[in-house]
Amino acid sequence: MSAINSLAEQDFEQLSIQRVENGLASIIAVHDTTLGPALGGVRIRRYESDDAAAADAMRLARAMTYKAALAGLALGGGKSVINADPRSQKTRALLEAHGRHIGLLGGRYIPGADMGTGPADLKVIAEHAPRVSSDGRDPSPYTARGVVASISAVADHLGRDGVEGLRVAVQGAGNVGLGIVELLSAAGATVLVADPDPERVRLAVEGFGAQASSLDEILHTDVDVVCPAGPGLVIDERAVDRLKAVALVGAANNMLASQAAGDALTARGIVHVPDFVSNAGGLISCDAEVNGLTDFVGKVDRIADVVMEILDRARVTGVDTSTAAIELAERRIAEVRAA
Template identity: 40%
Template sequence: MWQQNYEGVFFLQDRASGFKAIIAIDNTRLGPALGGCRMWQYDSDEAAVTDALRLAKGMTYKSAISGLTYGGGKAVILSHPGQGAREQLFRTLGRYIDKLQGHYITGMDLGTTVADMDRIRETTSYVTDVSGSLGAVNDLTATMTAYGVFLGIRASMKRVFGMESTLGRTIAVQGLGKVGYRLCRYLREDGAYLVVTDIDPERVKQAATDFGATPCKPEAILSVPCDVFAPCALGGILNDAALKRLDCRIVAGAANNQLAEARHGEKLRELGILYAPDYVINAGGIIVTGSELGGGDAAEAKRNVEKIYGTLTNVYETAAATGTSTSAAADRMTEDILRK
């Protein structure tokens, strides 16, 4: 069942071009809804709506806990046309976004590129990550997301082991996309030993070459004995079955909506596994976008991303003081911000 407290869901369709998309707006209390545009193959329209709503809510929480003056939204495209039709598809999405008159601002996400954002820009100004933008130059959005996760892992190491360095520690990374691969680089430079997996075997081979990482089959990564399990692929990975297999002290990664259900945050606490709430640790991308929209530069964006370490530490301290899970503590802190 879909959550009932979202502000709006827009079903968009153009039969002539085959365009079909959803825009979910969760909350605009702090400002315009900000969230990327995802292109993915869903099993059903209902599954797409459910994902869009969960992602939009995550963006609301991500912005609030990061101190940004934006709300949360998400666009999900269900069509998968060829290149020429793809360009028209994003122009069409831009026209729909423009009709919302700034209520929603989009950007890159899973399955979309800078070129796609450029096409959106042809029909609306409410888009980020276009060519030449702060987030697009040297793919700063992905780099700073990975950097924020790396800092969050160090904060988690400090909490569990008393030392923030990952030197000699084993980190199991699930997913070697733009963020996961960059995270591996940060971790390897810090001295970590990496075990990696991805559905694309070529990425795994490259990580083995670049970082000396140990390859692992996708179905086996959850059971790898490690200090940190870093989920950097799709969400919902932390479910009942997965939690029975985990052999780690910390879960800290870049994936969105990692908990299949809210109760799994409490279950992790019971298992003695420290969980870094996803929307806290992976907020680097939206922090870069917030800096860009505010006229900031790359140096300012990096300084703001570095605050993730302190924010996550506050979450851990709050959870310990209240005897709750870290996910519940982060939710409570975020909801207090939204109420105020």
């Protein structure tokens, strides 16, 4: 498998793949546990191949390492993926099999909720895994809160006074996307929204006063901020060329399809907050749940401070924001490793 061939190149600690119910692939990627056990969501999604599923798990696990480091958490980066359709193939037996697979890692990987899973699914996995998160609390509202805090920081960076009066396009109206729409609307922003499910769009429009847009155009509407909140890899060079927004701040993991897309954003002067910074609120919530903490919302709000630090560092050093963020994260990991 190509993902296995790149393990050493990408400095990964572990990639575990098992065939479970009906031959479906259960995949666990552990990137780095220097700061602590790897925590990351369980994603159930139909991929074109198991290679593609493993590659996605590895991309997501690496981002979780950086996310935890920048959020100041004693966690490493991991992710697990089940290559299955969550609507037709997610069964209790499948979740139990995935839980047993996780259990073989002896606690090095702590699963949480992600695309295709929720608290009820994690309760099933918890029957077989040493520790889980998200089985008692949905992290989505805190992911949304952190994204909105990031958008507010970008507004300040651009000389605006918070999000009031901003025009924001939100691609995706799942649990996180709807949360972002709700918070932005309450703060006085004008929000456009698109989703493959018309019912989710209706909820955003009727519940929070959003304006409906089409999936084909949502990323290219005339707004101040574009906020991808669905699947990743949606911002490629072609999408960057068509952006009318001055900023890109998303909840979607791995928004950028390539480094070339990031370079294109920098070349156009579009402010870009890396997703592993802006969407860290959910991870902060999961960490608090695992460790029995109740006072953690302030840490979610402080994501805005991290965003400002990264934007300032990128401006001063002349690097793109992803590079600036990764440098900060790797510096913290190196300090802990050296100690």
